[in-house]
Amino acid sequence: MAEISLAKARTMIRKTLEAGRAQEMKPLAVAVLDAGGHVIAFERSDGAPPGRFELARAKAYGAVMLGMGGTAQRDRAEAQAYFMIAANGIYGGQLAPVPGGILVRDKRGRVVGAVGVTGDTSENDLAVGIAGIEAAGFAAEG
Amino acid sequence: MAEISLAKARTMIRKTLEAGRAQEMKPLAVAVLDAGGHVIAFERSDGAPPGRFELARAKAYGAVMLGMGGTAQRDRAEAQAYFMIAANGIYGGQLAPVPGGILVRDKRGRVVGAVGVTGDTSENDLAVGIAGIEAAGFAAEG
Amino acid sequence: MAEISLAKARTMIRKTLEAGRAQEMKPLAVAVLDAGGHVIAFERSDGAPPGRFELARAKAYGAVMLGMGGTAQRDRAEAQAYFMIAANGIYGGQLAPVPGGILVRDKRGRVVGAVGVTGDTSENDLAVGIAGIEAAGFAAEG
Amino acid sequence: MAEISLAKARTMIRKTLEAGRAQEMKPLAVAVLDAGGHVIAFERSDGAPPGRFELARAKAYGAVMLGMGGTAQRDRAEAQAYFMIAANGIYGGQLAPVPGGILVRDKRGRVVGAVGVTGDTSENDLAVGIAGIEAAGFAAEG
Numbered sequence: 001m002a003e004i005s006l007a008k009a010r011t012m013i014r015k016t017l018e019a020g021r022a023q024e025m026k027p028l029a030v031a032v033l034d035a036g037g038h039v040i041a042f043e044r045s046d047g048a049p050p051g052r053f054e055l056a057r058a059k060a061y062g063a064v065m066l067g068m069g070g071t072a073q074r075d076r077a078e079a080q081a082y083f084m085i086a087a088n089g090i091y092g093g094q095l096a097p098v099p100g101g102i103l104v105r106d107k108r109g110r111v112v113g114a115v116g117v118t119g120d121t122s123e124n125d126l127a128v129g130i131a132g133i134e135a136a137g138f139a140a141e142g
Numbered sequence: 143m144a145e146i147s148l149a150k151a152r153t154m155i156r157k158t159l160e161a162g163r164a165q166e167m168k169p170l171a172v173a174v175l176d177a178g179g180h181v182i183a184f185e186r187s188d189g190a191p192p193g194r195f196e197l198a199r200a201k202a203y204g205a206v207m208l209g210m211g212g213t214a215q216r217d218r219a220e221a222q223a224y225f226m227i228a229a230n231g232i233y234g235g236q237l238a239p240v241p242g243g244i245l246v247r248d249k250r251g252r253v254v255g256a257v258g259v260t261g262d263t264s265e266n267d268l269a270v271g272i273a274g275i276e277a278a279g280f281a282a283e284g
Numbered sequence: 285m286a287e288i289s290l291a292k293a294r295t296m297i298r299k300t301l302e303a304g305r306a307q308e309m310k311p312l313a314v315a316v317l318d319a320g321g322h323v324i325a326f327e328r329s330d331g332a333p334p335g336r337f338e339l340a341r342a343k344a345y346g347a348v349m350l351g352m353g354g355t356a357q358r359d360r361a362e363a364q365a366y367f368m369i370a371a372n373g374i375y376g377g378q379l380a381p382v383p384g385g386i387l388v389r390d391k392r393g394r395v396v397g398a399v400g401v402t403g404d405t406s407e408n409d410l411a412v413g414i415a416g417i418e419a420a421g422f423a424a425e426g
Numbered sequence: 427m428a429e430i431s432l433a434k435a436r437t438m439i440r441k442t443l444e445a446g447r448a449q450e451m452k453p454l455a456v457a458v459l460d461a462g463g464h465v466i467a468f469e470r471s472d473g474a475p476p477g478r479f480e481l482a483r484a485k486a487y488g489a490v491m492l493g494m495g496g497t498a499q500r501d502r503a504e505a506q507a508y509f510m511i512a513a514n515g516i517y518g519g520q521l522a523p524v525p526g527g528i529l530v531r532d533k534r535g536r537v538v539g540a541v542g543v544t545g546d547t548s549e550n551d552l553a554v555g556i557a558g559i560e561a562a563g564f565a566a567e568g
Contacts, residue, residue, distance in 0.1 A: 005472050039479035042468045046431050049209030049253070050178055051233060053465035058232045077224040084224055093231025097224060147330050178462015181337035184326045188289050192322035234518075333493030333537070334462055335517060342516045361508040368508050377515025381508060 004034060004104060004113045008136045009041040012104075012115055016132030017045060020120065025128065028119035031056035032104075035112050037064040048119055058094050059101030059125075060116030065091050067111065069142040070101030070126065100125030103141040104133055112138070146176060146246060146255045150278045151183040154246075154257055158274030159187060162262065167270065170261035173198035174246075177254050179206040190261055201243030201267075202258030203236050204229075209253065211284045212243035212268065242267030245283040246275055254280070288318060288388060288397045292420045293325040296388075296399055300416030301329060304404065309412065312403035315340035316388075319396050321348040332403055343385030343409075344400030345378050346371075351395065353426040354385035354410065384409030387425040388417055396422070430460060430530060430539045434562045435467040438530075438541055442558030443471060446546065451554065454545035457482035458530075461538050463490040474545055485527030485551075486542030487520050488513075493537065495568045496527035496552065526551030529567040530559055538564070 004012075009032040020028040027045035029052035034040055037060075044052045063069055066087065068076070077084040077097045088095045099122040104113045117129035126142045133140040146154075151174040162170040169187035171194035176182055179202075186194045205211055208229065210218070219226035219239045230237045241264040246255045259271035268284045275282040288296075293316040304312040311329035313336035318324055321344075328336045347353055350371065352360070361368040361381045372379045383406040388397045401413035410426045417424040430438075435458040446454040453471035455478035460466055463486075470478045489495055492513065494502070503510035503523045514521045525548040530539045543555035552568045559566040 006469055010469075034476065036476050038470075038476035039468060040470050042465060042479075043432055043436075044464075044466050049207060050460065050462055050464035051207035053468075054207075054232045055229070058228070081224050085227055088228055088231050093235070096228050096232060098222075098228075148327055152327075176334065176462065178334055178460065178464060180328075180334035180462060181326060182328050184323060184337075185290055185294075186322075186324050192318065192320050195323035195326075333491060335491035338491075338516045339513070342512070365508050369511055372512055372515050377519070380512050380516060382506075382512075 004032060004040060006040060011136040012132040013041060013043050015135035016115070016117055016128050017043065019128035019131045023124070023128070025120040025124055028117060028125070028128070029053065029056045030129070030132070031060050031116040033057070033060040033064055033114050035064065037061050040113070045119070052118055055096060055118045056116040058096035058116065059098070059118060060114040062091070062095035062097060063101040063103050063114035064111070069103050070097065070099045070122070071142050073097035073101065074099060098122045099142060100129060102126065102129045102133060105139040105141060146174060146182055148182060153278040154274040155183060155185050157277035158257070158259055158270045159185065161270035161273045165266070165270070167262040167266055170259060170267070170270070171195065171198045172271070172274070173202050173258040175199070175202045175206055175256050175258070177206065179203050182255070187261070194260055197238060197260045198258040200236050200238035200258065201240070201260060202256035204233070204238060205243040205245050205256040206253065207233050211245050212239065212241045212264070213284050215239035215243065216241060240264045241284060242271060244268065244271045244275060247281040247283060288316060288324060290324060295420040296416040297325060297327050299419035300399070300401055300412050301327065303412035303415045307408070307412070309404040309408055312401060312409070312412070313337065313340045314413070314416070315344050315400040317341070317344045317348055317398050319348065321345050324397070329403070336402055339380060339402045340400040342378050342380035342400065343382070343402060344398040346375070346380060347385040347387050347398040348395070349375050353387050354381065354383045354406070355426050357381035357385065358383060382406045383426060384413060386410065386413045386417060389423040389425060430458060430466055432466060437562040438558040439467060439469050441561035442541070442543055442554045443469065445554035445557045449550070449554070451546040451550055454543060454551070454554070455479065455482045456555070456558070457486050457542040459483070459486045459490055459540050461490065463487050466539070471545070478544055481522060481544045482542040484520050484522035484542065485524070485544060486540035488517070488522060489527040489529050489540035490537065491517050495529050496523065496525045496548070497568050499523035499527065500525060524548045525568060526555060528552065528555045528559060531565040531567060
């Protein structure tokens with residue numbers, strides 16, 4: 001499997017933060033997780049609220065654990081709220097079923113990790129996270 | 143950053159409790175947290191139920207962690223309940239998304255902490271908490 | 285039972301902090317709990333580390349829950365470490381078996397709560413905590 | 427207070443990782459936390475075990491919460507094991523009382539955060555962490 005190296009994770013984070021600044025979004029935080037849901041790298045922009053790590057990781061963690069991007073999780077939550085509440089319990093309260101949790105796939109389509117972006121609207125978080133993932137040469141599923 | 147000193151925290155608590163008594167509200171409890179969500183000071187009025195610390199802290203803690211006052215949290219919870227349920231899991235079950243959790247900003251607009259007030263209706267809790275924050279020379283965002 | 289009123293709790297905290305400053309101790313934090321182990325009041329001095337609430341409360345909470353001051357808890361821990369480790373599990377990890385957790389008794393000898401002091405050496409924490417409790421007209425058992 | 431900006435946190439991490447590579451240490455992971463114990467940035471080197479984030483954060487978190495570097499925590503743990511076991515419960519099981527958790531102080535001596543380094547021996551982790559902190563213009567207390 002083509003894993004996400006630290007160098008690639010850095011690229012994802014930098015390009016995501018750059019895209020956010022270019023669009024004058026609020027200060028963002030970005031987490032990059034591996035295929036086991038473990039943190040490779042994280043950065044919180046100056047001026048963001050203190051607890052952004054937990055939220056960014058949860059967005060990415062839920063994507064890896066459920067094999068679903070945040071948009072699909074949100075749709076499921078809106079259709080069947082009790083399922084996502086139950087899933088949240090199953091995964092230790094560490095899910096955030098909204099856009100901004102993004103699966104990262106390699107060229108063969110396999111999931112190699114996930115990115116979690118938080119700080120602006122969920123849709124904006126998603127858009128810049130996709131830009132960051134693609135800038136590092138991977139495919140994004142939000 | 144202008145931090146909240148213990149002297150300022152005492153002023154916030156006293157003025158909040160005084161405002162509550164002046165308006166014949168139920169016995170209040172007030173927590174003051176710093177910009178990292180850690181308790182600076184807390185007081186529970188005689189006659190209040192025993193577990194008020196946890197509730198007052200949760201109101202303030204959620205404000206700091208999410209960078210949103212309790213009113214904005216409540217609005218988000220009403221629009222998208224599953225998000226606030228998920229956020230509660232992410233932050234260790236320590237959120238209380240109702241009015242009475244109030245961000246404290248310094249003169250430059252930066253968040254320096256939060257106040258949590260509980261005991262009467264959420265709207266009344268909010269009103270006296272704002273009075274306490276302003277009496278100490280800070281700006282309140284409920 | 286003569287409960288600890290908020291006014292009495294304030295006196296305990298102020299007198300404890302004053303005694304610490306008079307003896308040039310490090311910045312202290314003081315929690316006052318009721319007979320059920322619930323927080324009545326807490327203050328953290330400027331310059332103390334952020335997580336002092338948890339430590340001060342644990343000192344007082346263990347005293348109330350076990351009916352033993354911190355000195356007796358420490359002696360038990362040194363004689364039988366596994367017992368205090370087990371007790372810590374039983375009470376949710378919220379004990380701190382060292383001096384500075386002090387039972388508060390009324391004139392009839394009944395436990396009405398506890399004070400937890402932290403910031404300097406355990407022995408110094410204990411000494412000023414006793415001073416604060418006695419200044420409020422109660423008896424202290426450290 | 428001179429906060430640790432994201433730019434400064436990046437410098438600390440890069441210089442720590444560079445120092446580890448220069449000395450042919452095992453793959454390192456480095457977390458930088460703010461004065462409230464919240465994550466600013468984290469990086470895990472390629473080849474490090476997956477759960478390094480939790481360990482690096484715990485080293486830094488304990489330093490901030492207790493106001494003690496990892497070396498002082500280890501000394502306390504060796505002198506009074508039950509105290510550090512209790513402290514671990516009080517702070518949610520999130521302490522790692524060994525060298526490699528390092529307080530970061532500004533020019534005025536105030537704690538502005540902490541760095542946690544893990545991957546090689548505790549003493550080596552500490553040495554390169556200090557190098558990283560000093561390269562960013564802060565003082566280190568290990």
